[in-house]
Amino acid sequence: MFFLDDRFLFPNVNNADKEGLLAVGGDLSPQRLILAYKNGIFPWYNEESPILWWSPNPRMVLFPDEVKVSKSMRQLINKKPFKITWNSQFNEVINKCSSIKRKDQDGTWITEEMKRAYLRLHELGVAKSMEVWENDTLVGGLYGIDLGHVFCGESMFSSVSNASKYAFIHMAKELGEKGYKVIDCQVYNSHLASLGAREIPREYFIKLLKDPKLVSNKESDQN
Template sequence: MPLTFPPPTAARDDLDGLLLLGGQPTVENLVAAYSQGIFPWPVDDLPLAWFCPPRRGILRLARLHVGRSLARAQRQSPWHISFDESFGEVMRACQTQPRPGQAGTWITPQLVRGYTELHAAGHAHSVEVWEGDTLVGGLYGVAVRGVFAGESMFHHRPNASKLAVLALARHLRARGASFFDIQQLTPHMVVLGAEEVSRDEFLALLVNEQNAGRQLFDAD
């Protein structure tokens, strides 16, 4: 049975923006959630948790910062970058990527199934960075109603995930997008110009972007 989400403004700020517990990450539920600025994030020993945090990380594409060393790496890179060629492999690589301060991964088998089905439905997308036939970096995320939400990234070579972000930013900018959602601000994304905004500001940006009626990927 599909979930009915409370309004995002009802999220519990004292619990990092927790909005709802329960349900499954079905295509229907994920599309409904992301269209309202809500995303799932598993919490130990609890049913699936859905969040709309009080502070939100975003990357405004007009403020994308490419430092000298990254620009040089981009110019000299021998790697090939693709979109949606190996979604499952990217997700599995993100699942096993070591994270500072984390003993495990939030990308549970339940979420792998859910986002794989969402990809098959045309709403989840990946960016791959290849060294020959070897996947050395990438990211995946969700595009719903003209807004992209980045979910996770990984790298097996220095700068590989950053080059995936630059490729994604270039693609989104060409489609007319003004920002993309990164959910939580990280040092990795701060270097690229990401910032944190309030939930109210994020939701206003979300609605404005949705009202523009853009199609970010051909399958959306």
């Protein structure tokens, strides 16, 4: 186990254990968080534990052109029931992501410390949010870290049916059109898998982070 000190350094991700846990400690300063995401590492812990840093293998990602849109979702999208905005309510989105009840989850990993850290990143233009509106009511959204060619998704919420799916699909299409290579989903999630996300080797994910010119999805296949 690696224990971080005041230096902005992380061990090589290949030192992570089989669950993906890489290091313990450090802080949530903007410099450390940005360094972590650029190296395929993210914090994930609860209020009772120290800061834990993860880099799982395999890595769950979505290639934007692989997003799956079901017939029912396509019909919903065509009706345009929601309005989408970017970065208009970041604080509200992260608050709702932290407070929404989730199946088989006791409490939240989005602590007050985490909220403050990501709000600082938002103020620096690194953390971004997408909002879903039904009339004038915020009914869904997501937030994450924008690295320019990779968007690292952190969490999303929905208070009405299909609002988070609507946001995720819209984000995939918009980021794909802007040339983003991949959306990081971190660990396997059946909901995201149904939308086209899949697991790839951590080694290839790191290559995508380091080299924006990589374009072939096929190279990410594990078999």
